[in-house]
Amino acid sequence: MTASERPHVLIVGGGFGGLNAARKLRNADVDVTLLSRGTSHVFQPLLYQCATGLLSEGSIASPLRHLLRRQKNAHVALGEATAIDVETRTLTACRSDGSTFDLPFDHLVVAAGMQQAYHGHDEYIDWAPGMKTLDDALTIRRTLITAFEMAESLPTAEERRPWLTFVVAGGGPTGVEIAGQIRELALHALTNEFRSIDPREARVLLLHGGDRVLPSFGEKLSRNAQRTLDKVGVETHLGVHVTDVGPDHVETTTKAEPKTTTRYGAHTIVWTCGVEAVPFAKELAAALGASQDRSGRIAVEPDLTVPGHPNIWVIGDMMARDNLPGVAEVAMQGGWYVGKLIAAEVESDGNATRAPFKYRDLGSAAYVARGHALIQAGPLHLSGRLGWIFWGVIHIAFLAGGRNRVGTVLNWAATLFLGSRRERAITFGDSRIARNTYFTNARKNAS
Numbered sequence: 001m002t003a004s005e006r007p008h009v010l011i012v013g014g015g016f017g018g019l020n021a022a023r024k025l026r027n028a029d030v031d032v033t034l035l036s037r038g039t040s041h042v043f044q045p046l047l048y049q050c051a052t053g054l055l056s057e058g059s060i061a062s063p064l065r066h067l068l069r070r071q072k073n074a075h076v077a078l079g080e081a082t083a084i085d086v087e088t089r090t091l092t093a094c095r096s097d098g099s100t101f102d103l104p105f106d107h108l109v110v111a112a113g114m115q116q117a118y119h120g121h122d123e124y125i126d127w128a129p130g131m132k133t134l135d136d137a138l139t140i141r142r143t144l145i146t147a148f149e150m151a152e153s154l155p156t157a158e159e160r161r162p163w164l165t166f167v168v169a170g171g172g173p174t175g176v177e178i179a180g181q182i183r184e185l186a187l188h189a190l191t192n193e194f195r196s197i198d199p200r201e202a203r204v205l206l207l208h209g210g211d212r213v214l215p216s217f218g219e220k221l222s223r224n225a226q227r228t229l230d231k232v233g234v235e236t237h238l239g240v241h242v243t244d245v246g247p248d249h250v251e252t253t254t255k256a257e258p259k260t261t262t263r264y265g266a267h268t269i270v271w272t273c274g275v276e277a278v279p280f281a282k283e284l285a286a287a288l289g290a291s292q293d294r295s296g297r298i299a300v301e302p303d304l305t306v307p308g309h310p311n312i313w314v315i316g317d318m319m320a321r322d323n324l325p326g327v328a329e330v331a332m333q334g335g336w337y338v339g340k341l342i343a344a345e346v347e348s349d350g351n352a353t354r355a356p357f358k359y360r361d362l363g364s365a366a367y368v369a370r371g372h373a374l375i376q377a378g379p380l381h382l383s384g385r386l387g388w389i390f391w392g393v394i395h396i397a398f399l400a401g402g403r404n405r406v407g408t409v410l411n412w413a414a415t416l417f418l419g420s421r422r423e424r425a426i427t428f429g430d431s432r433i434a435r436n437t438y439f440t441n442a443r444k445n446a447s
């Protein structure tokens with residue numbers, strides 16, 4: 001027990017899993033600490049719209065302190081979980097200045113999510129940001145906007161070409177969404193704004209190892225999506241692996257024999273090829289003697305606890321159980337389940353029975369392009385306009401905060417009717433870079 005003599009529930013991660021676990025404990029006789037690496041709950045499903053200037057970072061990220069302001073038993077701590085001592089039930093977290101602090105717990109819920117995987121090629125990160133965090137989205141926005149500006153100022157078509165070539169690696173939902181959005185940015189929002197270049201000439205390449213995009217959707221939906229991608233001008237290359245990435249190029253190699261290698265000149269590359277557990281998962285698994293799957297997810301029991309540790313749960317993207325997918329619904333339902341379970345146990349002095357976690361699959365959705373999205377929910381398969389309307393309703397319903405919902409709907413409507421995208425401000429990254437001349441920055445980047 002902690003100083004207040006109430007059980008202390010420590011939750012790691014302010015994403016869909018962690019936030020919903022904390023909220024479910026609102027009326028429980030416990031003290032809740034929500035430890036998160038970032039100050040906000042980020043709505044990852046709309047990150048690509050932030051990256052392409054459609055939505056601001058504020059409209060897809062809500063401050064955790066604000067979201068939990070009325071929950072008197074909840075306390076938010078900014079820090080990164082780095083180690084755990086199971087004997088003393090203490091978790092060590094790192095502050096943003098590198099110093100550390102300890103957090104005791106009676107119940108621990110870990111919902112720290114996943115990060116982009118580069119499959120042994122971490123050097124690609126410098127040139128090909130992923131699409132998992134706000135920083136990723138803002139970095140991509142910066143490189144996209146800069147690419148059009150660079151092209152506008154260059155005298156020859158040959159020099160402009162690599163700046164107007166945008167490469168997206170990975171043909172899953174995230175890759176398809178960002179590829180479609182880059183073409184839409186070029187086709188609608190930027191058309192009348194440049195004088196030397198025609199943004200509509202922007203080439204968007206979607207590179208995918210499989211034989212069809214969106215493999216998690218049925219074949220018919222996937223074919224529909226491909227037709228729409230073709231129509232908006234995304235160039236899809238299937239059956240290829242990315243085998244090299246650099247500051248001005250991407251290289252692919254065909255999976256089929258004879259292996260053919262192609263090099264594309266491009267300065268803007270987005271990486272969406274898979275995910276792996278965040279570094280804390282390894283620490284946690286080692287300390288708890290837990291097993292991890294190939295992506296580092298931690299295997300859990302039917303009640304989502306780590307085997308041998310009835311007071312430690314892993315939920316959301318970071319848990320491995322019954323091949324459940326890494327989607328928001330799994331994390332949210334896991335959060336509700338664990339919150340409810342802990343509340344019941346505290347109320348019954350540990351005598352509550354633990355029914356196993358049952359996931360209710362509500363389906364999946366993917367945006368392809370304006371007027372076209374896919375919905376797959378059991379026998380219900382929608383695409384085109386109807387899918388698009390459903391997609392919009394679902395995303396607004398799950399976005400945190402009333403203001404964000406209203407703002408997002410207004411922004412979507414403005415973009416639909418006026419074609420413009422106003423959230424295109426970019427920054428230099430930090431004030432030292434902003435104070436340097438372009439020349440100094442370029443030299444630093446090259447070294």
Ligand SMILES: Cc1cc2nc3c(=O)[nH]c(=O)nc-3n(C[C@H](O)[C@H](O)[C@H](O)COP(=O)(O)OP(=O)(O)OC[C@H]3O[C@@H](n4cnc5c(N)ncnc54)[C@H](O)[C@@H]3O)c2cc1C
Pocket residue numbers: 012013014015016017018035036037038040041042043044045046047048079080081082111112113114131132173174278280315316317318326327328329331365366
């Ligand atoms: C671009 C994109 C599009 C997506 N689209 C969809 C979609 O359309 N539909 C859908 O259902 N799902 C979608 N998903 C998946 C969905 O967003 C995830 O399944 C969901 O976010 C998982 O929730 P989580 O709580 O497990 O992890 P996350 O939401 O990733 O949250 C993890 C939290 O843990 C924090 N954290 C990480 N490490 C530490 C640490 N060591 N200490 C403290 N805090 C830490 C992070 O800062 C974050 O707050 C999408 C994901 C992405 C990236």
